[in-house]
Amino acid sequence: MLFKYLSAKNEDIPPGSAAIFFGFSAIFWFVVGTGLGSFNAAKLAFPDFVTGTELFAFGHMRQVHVLAVIVGWISMAFAMTMMYMTPALGNTRMWSEKLGLWTALLWNVGLSSALLSLWIGITSGREYSDFAWPFDLVILLGVIAPLCVNVIMTIAHRRTQGIYITNWFFGACTFMVGIVLLVGNSPEYFHLTGLSEAYLTWWNAHNLLGLWITPVAAAIAYYTIPKLTGNPLYSHRIGHMHFWSIVVFYSTPASHHLMSSPLPEWLKSFASVEGVLILIPAVAFVANILLTMKGKWSMFVENIEIKFSVTGVFLAIPLNMQGGFQQTRSINWFIHGTGWIVAHAHLALLGMSTFLEIAAVYFGLQQMLKRKLYSLALANFHYWFVLIGFCTYWISMTIAGLIQGAGKIYEVPYIDVVIAEHPYMIARWVGGTMVFTGNLVWLYNMWMTARVGTLVPDGRYAHELAYER
Template sequence: MIDRAIKLWFFSALVWLVIGPAIGAFQSLQFIAPDWMNFLSAIALPYSKLRIVHTNTVILGWIVMTFISAALFMVPRLCNTPLRFPQLAYAAGWIWNAALVLDLVLIWAAIPDSFWLSIQAGEYAEAPLLVDVMIVAAVVCVIASLHLTVFARERPHLYVSVWYLLGGLYTTAITYLVGNFLVLAFSGEGYQVIEAWWLHNAVGMIITPLGLGTAYYIVPLAAQQPLYSHRLSIVGFWTLMAFYPGTGLHHFLQMPVPIWINEFAVISSVLLGIPVLAVVTNFLATPRGNWSRAFDSYPLRFAALGTLYYLATCLQGPFQATAAVNWYVHFTEWVQAHAHLALAGAFTCYGMAAGYYMFPRITGRQLYSRGLASVTFWCMVIFFPIFYIGFTWSGVATGASINLMGNTIYQTINITWIPRLSRTITGTVVVVGFIAYVWLLLRSLRVGAPYESGMNEVPEMGIETPFEEARA
């Protein structure tokens, strides 16, 4: 049952990886061929619905599901204890998938004036309340299974991945409840404040801790070296939890709210440099002296690439959060470029690193083609940055056109046509890379050679911690 639970979450995530990004690439045609997309609106495929499907399937389907599968795989190994009540985790996987399918059906149906079945107004929170209840129930089941495993652990010390993965699941439940349920108790400006908090923390308090916890497990094992500093990793965890919740309002600096709220959001955004520095230092210093492993290890390649994208994301975030910049880029595609750098770049790379590491260990099959794995990697190395640059270019051009030149939206569309075309073309190539990744794993189930692990399955903490002394 343990293996079935992990496989259910893992392979379900692959399905959503194909669906979500493909819809995103398809809907980007709206910006370069609006007349054709208007025809699609007439057959019940409007841009507004496609965008909700795109964001919900990418975030809740691909990213969160793959990191929960990683948590179910990693936490028991770090605790040296079998997963407790795997039936809960297995049932949660089916509940989660059912919630996503129901979400897509209700989005398409657009049932009006129904408390439980209508689409909600909040961005990233459009799922009807019935879907939200199912998502929270699934998270609670996973938390119960993993936390009971931690309580029953045989190892006295908790490696940092346990902190991030279990803490990330708790913040997932709390953040989701606030952004999808508590927000309903507010209206007007209060609603917008809670919505801003949820909008940013859907990434910061759900995806970030789960993704970093996954990478903390993979990097030392793939590099075949102890973690550079366990103490630094714990500092990174607690500063992330301390500073990230206050950053949400930096998206709404122009909103009429008390100035101290905006100042708090900007300061929190800048202070996020502390956990980011801790993470990047650990991930890039751990393989020191053994970077040649990256030629043989796809998990290490993708984890390293994800770390570079994570660093770029976290440099851009505080920069655009300052009032001097925010007024210029707000309501432009600069913001969407930033979101894609985090989700389609950094955390998708971490998810793929987890996939390449976990797949042979949960299926007993090796990858059947290293060449196909390289195709996916080089798509992320070459075409994803061009995709991101096209997005950013469009945002900068829009800001200049509207805020500096005073152009109308119609004049602005003509200015941004080329970067948007570039975004669609390169984004499509990136999606092909995602499909190649999924095909590689699914094909390997049938033709991959048998796999037998000959390496340590538990990462070692940094040598400055008592964990090494206890082992000795």
């Protein structure tokens, strides 16, 4: 139904069309990504589950799960929020709603074909940049570049005087992630080899998290929390400290992912110190948001978007405490390469980041559709399934990682570690399946909102209306 606007004149396209397209695409990819995650987890718990076929082998599906979640769910949810927050904060329209719609279409087509080719085994063999380089170029030039142009031009054509912190992040991060993808994939474009290839692989992976996923997720919270609570942001200045310390500190510690490789020692030490300094933006963000909540804590119980957002901010606390210290040499020695890291990665992507994005997608879709959420009960079901499922996953993988680390240090034969981890692998599968189930319910809930949700009168916000179901 949105396809009819692809060839319409830009002025004739209703504002929010691109955000709606991106929003539903993001939820769809979230369902796909978590479904694949649940399937893969089942294979780790029960190795003979679906066996004997190449396409359904673990090694063919693991990377499809990772990239469906990162490029599909998380990045498209980011694009969705940019498509409605950036113009709202500039008191204007999107620079080009039409370009936004085309970006969403190309994103879906490009990602589907990239994931299919990855699934059948066409890969670069580089973690987090597994796509063959033609698909890397499609993502860089067909997806990130138009998104960046659209966001920055919208900010440039704003009708407000200052630039709010959220837009600082949106403008800078869409630009910086383009640079990261360009430089990070250079081993594929220019056939770099050896330790340079290994290092740039992790430079790319680190900065995708550091200059894209973490800061944009935080930028979203800077919008949703003040907007929904009606409180002004506690401190714009602390927000700026967050922004600048992200750019300076989070862009440098890439080599802490390769502490046991023969990279130069000065680089590893530098990365380790910079890695601890990530606590500065982290504390600034968490403190700023939680202080903004002052006097409105009842909304943490009553309002579904605040419930998701604040949970995401709470999850940022263990995330950053782990992230700051687990990459120092002494702790990294114990936990490197274990399930602890898997737990930490899911705490970042499925915990902190996803909870903030879910809130923004709930809020944004209601605003752009001008319809009240179909069912609060289903939304609460979604919240608890994602939260309990995630916690089950996170705690079980953390314990499994500590067992694995101890096995590594105390010279336990590897197979004994595999046996000890088995119960936690089952728990991981149960947790992942709960997240998947919750997301299916969410997709249904949002679909019903678009179809039969009560219309929000002009000039009102959806969260000002009472829930009906």
